[in-house]
Amino acid sequence: IYAVSSIDGYVSNISVFAGDGLAGKDHPIxxxxxxxxxxxxGTYRLHFNVSIDGTFGWGDVLALASQNMTGYHPVGAGYQVSQDYGFGYIDFNSSYNHQxxxxxxxxxxxxxxxxxxSVExxxxxxxxxxxxLVYVGITIEKLTTNLVVDAIKVTESDGSATIKVTVGYPQGEQSELDADVALMVYRASDFEDGNPPIDQLTTKTITGILRGDSRPVSFTWAVKNGxxxxxxxxDPDDNVKEVNEDDNSYPSxxxxxxxxxxxVTEKEEDDGLLPAPSLITALSLIGVVALLRRRS
Known part of the structure; x- marks a missing residue:
C-alpha cells in the first residue's frame, strides 16, 4: 500500500529544435x-498533452494521434494512443519507468x-x-522568400551551346536578392536513370534581382552530339533561406x-517557359540539390 501511494508521474527535459527558426518547417519537440x-x-498509465500558446490569445493543443482505417496512431514517437479517443499515454512498470x-x-x-x-x-x-508541467519558449519568424527558375532556353552557334537561365524572385522580405546559379549537363538517358551529370559548369551569380522581377544568366558549353x-x-550552397527549397532546380x-x-523534343512555350516536372523528375532534382550542397 505504501509503495502504491508514493507513485509519482513526472515530465522533464523539454526542448524544441530551433533550426533556422523559420515558420512552415518542422521543429520537433x-x-x-x-x-x-x-x-x-502491475502497470501504471501516465497521460500527457502538449499545448502551444502564442501572442494575442492564440493557442493550440497538438493532436497526438492520426486516424485511418486501422485506428488511431501516434503522431510522434515513444508513446501509445487510445484507440477510442486518440489520447496519448504510456503504460509504465517497475522495469520500464522512463521514456x-x-x-x-x-x-x-x-x-x-x-x-x-508546455507538456502536462x-x-x-x-x-x-x-x-x-514543463514549458519552453521559442520565437519563430515568418518566411516568404522564394527563388524560382522562370525559363531555360538552349541555342547553338559554331559548335557552342548557350543556355540562358531566367531566375525569378516573386516574393520575399528583402527588396532585392543575389542568386547563385549552377548548371549541370546530363545525357538524357543518364538523367532518366538517375545517374550523375557528365559536366557541371562554373556557378554564376546574378546580383540585385528586384522583388517581383526576374533576371537571366547565360552559360556556354562545347557541344557534343547526342x-x-x-x-x-x-542557391546550390543554401545561402538564401526560402519558404520552398524544393523548387530550386529545374531541367530543360x-x-x-x-x-x-x-x-528540342517539344516546342518551348513563352520564350522557354517550362511545364511542371513529373513526380519522378522532381524527386531526382531534390537529390541533385542535396548532392551539390554536400560537395560544397
Missing amino acids: TFDLGMANLPSE TVVMPWIPNKDRTDTYNI VSSVINVDETND DFIFVAVL LMTTFGASGPT
Whole structure:
C-alpha cells in the first residue's frame, strides 16, 4: 500500500529544435516522461498533452494521434494512443519507468510569433504535482522568400551551346536578392536513370534581382552530339533561406545536338517557359540539390 501511494508521474527535459527558426518547417519537440516509486507488480498509465500558446490569445493543443482505417496512431514517437479517443499515454512498470517522447511540430507558415510550448502529465496516483508541467519558449519568424527558375532556353552557334537561365524572385522580405546559379549537363538517358551529370559548369551569380522581377544568366558549353538535358540549380550552397527549397532546380527540355543543329523534343512555350516536372523528375532534382550542397 505504501509503495502504491508514493507513485509519482513526472515530465522533464523539454526542448524544441530551433533550426533556422523559420515558420512552415518542422521543429520537433522532445521531452521525458516517467513514473517513480512503482511497485514490482502491475502497470501504471501516465497521460500527457502538449499545448502551444502564442501572442494575442492564440493557442493550440497538438493532436497526438492520426486516424485511418486501422485506428488511431501516434503522431510522434515513444508513446501509445487510445484507440477510442486518440489520447496519448504510456503504460509504465517497475522495469520500464522512463521514456523520451518526440513530437513533430510545424509552426504556421503565415505568422511570426513567440510561442510557449508546455507538456502536462496526469495519472490516477500522483503524489507530487510540482513536476507535472514543463514549458519552453521559442520565437519563430515568418518566411516568404522564394527563388524560382522562370525559363531555360538552349541555342547553338559554331559548335557552342548557350543556355540562358531566367531566375525569378516573386516574393520575399528583402527588396532585392543575389542568386547563385549552377548548371549541370546530363545525357538524357543518364538523367532518366538517375545517374550523375557528365559536366557541371562554373556557378554564376546574378546580383540585385528586384522583388517581383526576374533576371537571366547565360552559360556556354562545347557541344557534343547526342541527347542532353540541362539542369539549373538555384542557391546550390543554401545561402538564401526560402519558404520552398524544393523548387530550386529545374531541367530543360531534352535537346538533341547533331549536324542539323539543336532540336528540342517539344516546342518551348513563352520564350522557354517550362511545364511542371513529373513526380519522378522532381524527386531526382531534390537529390541533385542535396548532392551539390554536400560537395560544397
